[in-house]
Amino acid sequence: MGVLVVSGPTAVGKGTVVSALRAAHPEVAVSVSATTRAPRPGEVNGQHYFFVTDEQFDQLVADDGLLEWALVHGTHRYGTPRQPVVDALARQHPVVLEIDLQGARQVRETMPDAQQVFLAPPSWDELVSRLRGRGTETEEQMARRLRTARQELAAQSEFDVTVVNDTVEHSVEQLVHLLGL
Ligand code: 5GP
Secondary structure, eight states: OOEEEEEOSTTSSHHHHHHHHHHHOTTSEEOOEEESSOOOTTOOBTTTEEEOOHHHHHHHHHTTOEEEEEEETTTEEEEEEHHHHHHHHHTTOOEEEEOOHHHHHHHHHHOTTSEEEEEEOSOHHHHHHHHHHHOOSOHHHHHHHHHHHHHHHTTGGGSSEEEEOSSHHHHHHHHHHHHTO
């Protein structure tokens, strides 16, 4: 029980794995982040993210309403709303945070008991093809994300555990085990 951080490079499949985990174990509280980026087609406010303006994000930071936050890919800010995490833990529900590396580092400082999982791609080529396959980014956005991904891959050793995301089922199985479910 407690907080499980799932981090890893862009497009490794964090979102898919965490959604599948939640589907299999509805008692797991998956944090919904606030972000200043625009919704992608199909994304629902309050479900995938809380889509907020820069001003609203400033306010969340000023109010100490975020457990951690980061500027991701040099473009938009993302953060974990604090209160839902506190509430879920109070109700004895495990909490999963799907966040970037900078956020994972902050949580390592503020919540040293949190388990830190690095979700890794089976290979660099596989990561590139997953990013291209998503097809929602421009070439420039993609080049930026790949640069970030290279740096992110190098941070694997900071984490307690590496889970290689070869299949969603396999990754979920390992997260379930780590959560003690
Ligand atoms: P995307 O824009 O593809 O949904 O997410 C981009 C990146 O932002 C992903 O690496 C994701 O893990 C990260 N991210 C999403 N929510 C948060 C958050 O609340 N905090 C931090 N630090 N990173 C986040």
